[in-house]
Amino acid sequence: xxxxxxxxxxxxxxxxxxxxxxxxxxxxxxxxxxxxxxxxxxxxxxxxxxxxxxxxxxxxxxxxxxxxxxxxxxxxxxxxxxxxxxxxxxxxxxxxxxxxxxxxxxxxxxxxxxxxxxxxxxxxxxxxxxxxxxxxxxxxxxxxxx
Numbered sequence: 001x002x003x004x005x006x007x008x009x010x011x012x013x014x015x016x017x018x019x020x021x022x023x024x025x026x027x028x029x030x031x032x033x034x035x036x037x038x039x040x041x042x043x044x045x046x047x048x049x050x051x052x053x054x055x056x057x058x059x060x061x062x063x064x065x066x067x068x069x070x071x072x073x074x075x076x077x078x079x080x081x082x083x084x085x086x087x088x089x090x091x092x093x094x095x096x097x098x099x100x101x102x103x104x105x106x107x108x109x110x111x112x113x114x115x116x117x118x119x120x121x122x123x124x125x126x127x128x129x130x131x132x133x134x135x136x137x138x139x140x141x142x143x144x145x146x
Contacts (some may be wrong), residue, residue, distance in 0.1 A: 001093065006079040007072045008049055009119055010088040012041060014062055016117035017087075017109065019047070019102055021069070030060075039122040064102040066088070072127045085110035085119070 002010075011021065012035050019101040020029040030051065032044035041049075052060045052069050060069045071077065072090050079088045087110075089101045103109045 001075040002072055002090065004073060006088070007069065008041075010072075010079050010090070011049070011052070011062065011069070012036075012045060012119065013087055013117040014102055015045070017106060020063045021052060021060050021105075022063060023052065023060045025058045028098045029063075036118075038120070039124075040120045042143050062102055064105045114140045 015021075015031060015035045018031070020031040021029075023030055032042065032047050032048040034042045035045045036042060037106050051057050061067060062069075067077070067090055076093055078089045079093050081087065082089045082103060084101060085103040087101070088101060
């Protein structure tokens with residue numbers, strides 16, 4: 001079952017590649033910019049997420065897909081990496097898989113020469129992890145052959 005956080009991350013990754021969410025039964029598209037702001041999602045992205053979850057937006061779906069965001073939030077779906085591009089895609093927990101990955105309509109994707117979309121990162125937590133790894137290597141005894 002896909003959690004709300006996984007569906008949110010799925011949209012954030014695809015927004016970073018320029019995919020839009022079609023809302024209001026096709027009358028509007030949503031593409032918040034920027035998606036990330038430091039160690040969290042941007043206010044624009046959070047506002048867009050709330051709009052997608054609201055009843056006023058109608059059926060919302062990611063461009064190039066057939067599943068609505070509301071459907072993805074049910075127990076019938078889970079998020080797994082695409083076999084072609086490693087981006088998150090929805091797959092049915094039971095039954096037939098989705099017809100295609102949203103990467104189908106991106107002519108230059110996957111592109112390993114560009115940074116891949118990502119989730120927000122806490123710089124402080126990353127630096128602490130690096131420090132702890134370095135301190136672990138420094139303080140561990142080394143064996144020297146004489």
